[in-house]
Amino acid sequence: MSSVFRRSVSEKHSGSDVDDEYGSEYSFAMEYTGPLVDDDIPCVSPVHVDRIPLAATISAPDRIQNMTLPVAQPVARVNSMKQNLSNIGSLEDASPISVTHTNQLDVARLFDASKSHGTDFGVVNVIDTSGGLKFSESDECIHRNSNKRVSSGTFGFSDSHENSHDLSENSGTEALNENRNACGASARGHKLEVIECNVKKGSCHRCHVKNRFAKKEVCIVCNAKFCSKCVLKAMGSMPEGRKCVACIGSRIDESKRSTLGKTSRMLRRLLTASRAKEISSHETSCAVNQVPPERIIVNGKPLCHEEVVRLLGCPNPPRKLKPRKYWYDHQSGLWGIEGEKPCQIITPQLAVGDPIMRNASNGNTNILVNNREITKPELWMIQLAGIHCLGETNFWCSADGSFQEEGQKNVKERIWSKPKIKLLCSVLSLPIPLDSANSDQGKVDDKVVLEKNKPYRLLMVGYEKSGTSTIFKQAKLLYKVPFTENERQNMKDVIQSNLYRYIGILLEERQRFEEETLNETRLKSINESGPSGTPDFDQTDKTNMYTIGPRLKGFSDWLLQLMRAGNLTAVFPASTREYAPYVADLWKDKAFQATFSRRNEIQMLPRVATYFLNRAVEISSMYYEPSDMDILYAEGISASNGISCMDFSFLKTKKGSFRDPVDEDDPTQSYHLIRVESRSLGKNCKGLEMFEDMDLIIYCVSLTEYDECSDDINGVSTNRMMESKKLFETIVTHPNCSHKNFLLVLNKFDLLEEKIKQVPLTRCEWFHDFNPLISRHKSSSSSSKNPVSALAQSAFHYIAAKFKRQFESLTGNKLYVSRVTGLESNSVDEAIKYGREVLKWENEKPNFGLNEYWSSGSTEASTSI
Numbered sequence: 001m002s003s004v005f006r007r008s009v010s011e012k013h014s015g016s017d018v019d020d021e022y023g024s025e026y027s028f029a030m031e032y033t034g035p036l037v038d039d040d041i042p043c044v045s046p047v048h049v050d051r052i053p054l055a056a057t058i059s060a061p062d063r064i065q066n067m068t069l070p071v072a073q074p075v076a077r078v079n080s081m082k083q084n085l086s087n088i089g090s091l092e093d094a095s096p097i098s099v100t101h102t103n104q105l106d107v108a109r110l111f112d113a114s115k116s117h118g119t120d121f122g123v124v125n126v127i128d129t130s131g132g133l134k135f136s137e138s139d140e141c142i143h144r145n146s147n148k149r150v151s152s153g154t155f156g157f158s159d160s161h162e163n164s165h166d167l168s169e170n171s172g173t174e175a176l177n178e179n180r181n182a183c184g185a186s187a188r189g190h191k192l193e194v195i196e197c198n199v200k201k202g203s204c205h206r207c208h209v210k211n212r213f214a215k216k217e218v219c220i221v222c223n224a225k226f227c228s229k230c231v232l233k234a235m236g237s238m239p240e241g242r243k244c245v246a247c248i249g250s251r252i253d254e255s256k257r258s259t260l261g262k263t264s265r266m267l268r269r270l271l272t273a274s275r276a277k278e279i280s281s282h283e284t285s286c287a288v289n290q291v292p293p294e295r296i297i298v299n300g301k302p303l304c305h306e307e308v309v310r311l312l313g314c315p316n317p318p319r320k321l322k323p324r325k326y327w328y329d330h331q332s333g334l335w336g337i338e339g340e341k342p343c344q345i346i347t348p349q350l351a352v353g354d355p356i357m358r359n360a361s362n363g364n365t366n367i368l369v370n371n372r373e374i375t376k377p378e379l380w381m382i383q384l385a386g387i388h389c390l391g392e393t394n395f396w397c398s399a400d401g402s403f404q405e406e407g408q409k410n411v412k413e414r415i416w417s418k419p420k421i422k423l424l425c426s427v428l429s430l431p432i433p434l435d436s437a438n439s440d441q442g443k444v445d446d447k448v449v450l451e452k453n454k455p456y457r458l459l460m461v462g463y464e465k466s467g468t469s470t471i472f473k474q475a476k477l478l479y480k481v482p483f484t485e486n487e488r489q490n491m492k493d494v495i496q497s498n499l500y501r502y503i504g505i506l507l508e509e510r511q512r513f514e515e516e517t518l519n520e521t522r523l524k525s526i527n528e529s530g531p532s533g534t535p536d537f538d539q540t541d542k543t544n545m546y547t548i549g550p551r552l553k554g555f556s557d558w559l560l561q562l563m564r565a566g567n568l569t570a571v572f573p574a575s576t577r578e579y580a581p582y583v584a585d586l587w588k589d590k591a592f593q594a595t596f597s598r599r600n601e602i603q604m605l606p607r608v609a610t611y612f613l614n615r616a617v618e619i620s621s622m623y624y625e626p627s628d629m630d631i632l633y634a635e636g637i638s639a640s641n642g643i644s645c646m647d648f649s650f651l652k653t654k655k656g657s658f659r660d661p662v663d664e665d666d667p668t669q670s671y672h673l674i675r676v677e678s679r680s681l682g683k684n685c686k687g688l689e690m691f692e693d694m695d696l697i698i699y700c701v702s703l704t705e706y707d708e709c710s711d712d713i714n715g716v717s718t719n720r721m722m723e724s725k726k727l728f729e730t731i732v733t734h735p736n737c738s739h740k741n742f743l744l745v746l747n748k749f750d751l752l753e754e755k756i757k758q759v760p761l762t763r764c765e766w767f768h769d770f771n772p773l774i775s776r777h778k779s780s781s782s783s784s785k786n787p788v789s790a791l792a793q794s795a796f797h798y799i800a801a802k803f804k805r806q807f808e809s810l811t812g813n814k815l816y817v818s819r820v821t822g823l824e825s826n827s828v829d830e831a832i833k834y835g836r837e838v839l840k841w842e843n844e845k846p847n848f849g850l851n852e853y854w855s856s857g858s859t860e861a862s863t864s865i
C-alpha cells in the first residue's frame with residue numbers, strides 16, 4: 001500500500017444523532033498524510049471500469065416484445081463489488097452518494113469508504129459521462145440486499161420491465177453497447193417499431209400517462225415522447241439538444257433534421273429563455289448531430305469531411321443537407337436530389353463530388369445542359385425564355401444563366417436577365433439564383449448546418465367566380481404581403497374599368513325600366529280611355545322617372561354600344577378621366593338613382609358593385625388611389641395573366657395574434673401560395689403538369705352556384721355547380737394531383753345563407769336528395785333559433801359530404817373541407833391555417849404512424865370538417 005493513500009471519511013453532521021463517529025449525513029474525500037497505520041487498512045479491490053455494468057437501453061430482440069423505450073438497465077454489481085458491499089446495511093436510512101464514472105479510483109473510493117466506515121449508501125447514483133447515462137439523486141437504482149431495482153427514475157424505467165433485471169456481471173457493459181447500437185438503429189428508423197409495440201399512442205414514454213391532447217416533447221433520436229412533467233427528468237441537461245438521456249451520443253433520426261434547433265413551446269415554458277436558446281444551439285451545433293459526410297453522395301461519390309465543409313462553407317450552400325444522393329452541376333451551380341429536377345442554385349465550381357452524369361436528374365427530353373439531360377419543367381422554362389431546342393441538342397450553361405449551343409461561339413440567351421423568368425421558375429418549381437446581396441453570407445462554421453425551411457407550396461384553383469382571387473387577396477392583406485406598385489396600378493385600372501361596366505349595366509337596365517314604365521303608362525291610358533276612345537300619346541307620355549337628359553343619353557348610348565361590342569376594356573380605364581364628369585352627373589341624376597335603388601332586381605350586377613358605385617365619383621377621379629378594401633372587393637387581380645403567386649409566413653401577423661400552438665411551434669415556416677385560373681389550365685387541365693410538387697391543393701367552390709347556369713365550351717347552358725364538380729374530378733384524377741393533399745374551400749357562405757331562403761338546394765340535380773330536418777320551434781336548440789342559418793349549415797355539410805364521397809371514390813383519400821366567406825378576413829385566415837394543419841398532420845404521419853389518430857380526432861376538433 002502506498003504511503004499516501006486516499007481515504008474517504010464520513011463525518012458526523014453537527015447536531016446529528018448518528019452514533020457512529022462517521023455518520024452518514026454527508027461525506028467527502030481527503031488525503032491521508034499521517035504515519036503508517038498498524039490497524040487493518042481498508043483495502044481497495046481493483047475494479048475494471050469496462051466491466052462495471054451501467055444503466056443502458058435494451059436491444060436484444062427477444063426482449064423487445066415486452067418493453068417500453070427508452071429503457072435502461074439498473075446498475076448491476078460486479079462480483080468484486082459484491083464482496084466489498086457485503087457488509088452494507090439496510091437501504092432505508094441511507095443517503096445517496098454520487099460517483100462520476102470517470103476513473104477507477106473514484107469507484108474504488110466509494111467502495112473503500114463504504115467498507116472502512118460501514119456506511120450504508122443505500123442508493124448509488126452513477127453518472128457515466130462517457131455514455132451520457134445518468135442516475136440522478138432521485139433514482140434509486142440498486143437495492144443492495146435484494147439485487148432488485150427499487151423504482152424507476154431518469155431513464156423512464158417501467159415497472160413492467162422485469163426482463164430487464166439482468167444483474168449478472170457480464171451483462172452490464174455488453175448490454176450498454178448493445179443498447180447504444182439499438183439507439184443507433186433507432187436513428188435509422190428501426191426504433192419506431194419498438195416504441196409502438198408497447199407505449200400506447202398519446203402516452204408519455206416515462207410516466208405512461210395517456211393524454212393524446214397534451215403536448216409532448218419528442219426525442220430527436222428515438223422518437224420517445226415525454227409529457228411536460230417528465231421531459232426534464234427524461235432528457236436531463238440536454239447537452240446535445242432534445243434527446244432522452246439514453247440517446248445522448250447517438251445520431252439523430254434523419255426525419256427530424258429539419259426540426260433541429262427549434263425549441264418547443266414546452267421547453268420554453270419549463271426553462272428560462274436563455275437556457276432554451278442554449279439547448280437549441282447545442283442541438284444544431286454539436287458534432288454528433290451533424291450529417292455524417294460519407295452519407296452525402298454527390299454525383300455518385302460519397303463526400304469526405306473537407307468536401308462537406310467546402311459545401312457548407314460556400315457563400316450559397318445547399319439547404320437542408322441530408323444523408324442522401326445529390327447531383328451537382330459544377331458549371332451552373334444547379335443542385336438537386338438524384339433523379340429529380342433541380343431544387344437550388346448553389347455556388348458553382350466547388351470541388352465537390354464526381355463529374356455530373358447524363359441521367360443525374362432522370363430527364364427524358366433529349367436536351368443536354370452541361371452534359372445532363374434536363375427535365376421537362378426545365379425544358380419549358382428555357383423554351384419560354386426564348387431558347388429553341390430542336391432534336392437532341394447539347395447546351396452549355398454558365399452560372400450567370402448564359403446559354404450556348406455546343407460548337408457555337410455565340411451566347412444564345414441569358415435566361416436570368418429575362419424579367420418574367422423568376423415568376424415562371426416559381427410556377428414551375430424551379431430554382432432561381434440568389435441575388436448577390438443574399439449570397440454573400442460569409443463563411444459558415446463547418447460544424448453548423450444552417451437549416452432554412454423550404455416553403456410549403458399551396459396551389460389554389462377553382463371554377464370561374466368561385467372566389468379564388470378574393471381569397472388570394474385576402475391572404476395578402478392578412479399576412480402582410482404588400483401589393484407592389486405595379487399591382488396597385490393594375491388594381492386601380494381594374495376597379496375603374498369595372499366601375500364603367502357597372503354603370504353600363506345600370507344604364508341598360510334604366511332603359512328597360514324606362515320602356516316598362518312607358519308601356520305601363522300606355523296600357524293605363526288605353527284602359528282609362530275605354531274601348532271606344534283613342535289614347536293620346538303626346539310628347540309628355542314618353543318621359544318618366546327613368547328618363548335621362550339628352551347629354552347623359554348620348555353618353556349612355558355610346559357606353560352601351562362599347563359594351564355590346566366588347567370594347568369596354570379598350571377604352572377604360574384609359575379614358576376614365578375624360579368621362580369622369582359624366583359619372584358625376586349621372587350619380588346626381590334622379591333617373592339613374594331610381595335605377596340604382598332597384599339594383600337588387602338586376603341579376604347582372606355583382607353584389608360588390610354597390611360598394612364601388614356608392615363611391616363612383618371618387619373612383620372615377622384621376623386622383624383615386626385604391627384602398628386595401630377596394631382591392632379586396634375588386635373583381636379580378638390583374639387584367640392580364642391567370643397566375644398569381646405570393647410568399648408568406650404566419651410570423652408577420654401582428655403580435656399576440658397567435659391563436660394556436662402551431663403558430664408558435666414554427667413561425668418561420670414559409671408558404672408559397674399560387675392561384676391559378678382554371679381557364680389557363682387548358683383542356684383536361686393539362687397545365688397542371690407545371691405544378692407537380694405542390695404540397696396542398698386548395699379547391700374553391702362557390703356555395704351559391706347550385707342554381708346558376710353558364711355556357712360550357714360547346715355553348716350549352718349547364719349548371720355551374722355541376723361544372724365545378726366536373727373540374728374538381730378532372731383535377732383530383734390528374735396524374736400530378738391524384739396523390740396530393742386536398743383542401744376543399746366552400747366559399748361564399750354569407751351568400752348561401754341569404755340564397756337558401758329563396759332557392760332550394762335541390763335545384764341542382766346533384767343535390768336532389770337534400771332534405772334536412774330543421775326544427776322551426778324557437779326554444780328547442782340554439783341552431784333552431786335561426787332556422788335559415790341552420791338550413792345553410794345543413795346545406796354546407798351536405799355539399800361537403802358530397803364532395804368528400806366523390807373524392808374518396810376517385811382517390812381513396814380523405815378530403816379536408818373548410819367553410820369560408822372570402823370577404824371576411826377571419827374566415828380566410830382560419831381556412832389557410834386549417835390547410836397548414838393538414839400539412840403538419842400529413843408531415844407527421846410517416847414519423848409517428850398516427851394516420852388514424854390525425855384523420856379522425858383532430859379534424860373533428862376543428863371548425864372545418
Ligand SMILES: Nc1nc2c(ncn2[C@@H]2O[C@H](COP(=O)(O)OP(=O)(O)OP(=O)(O)O)[C@@H](O)[C@H]2O)c(=O)[nH]1
Nearest residue numbers: 464465466467468469470608635636748821822823
Ligand atoms: N359576398 C361574397 N362575395 C364573394 C365572396 N367571395 C368572392 N366574392 C365575390 O365573388 C366575385 C367573384 O370572386 P373572385 O374572387 O373574382 O372569383 P374568381 O375565382 O377569381 O373568379 P375568376 O376571376 O372568374 O377566376 C367577386 O365579386 C367577389 O367579390 C364571399 O365569400 N362572399
Ligand SMILES: [Mg+2]
Nearest residue numbers: 469635636637
Ligand atoms: Mg377573380
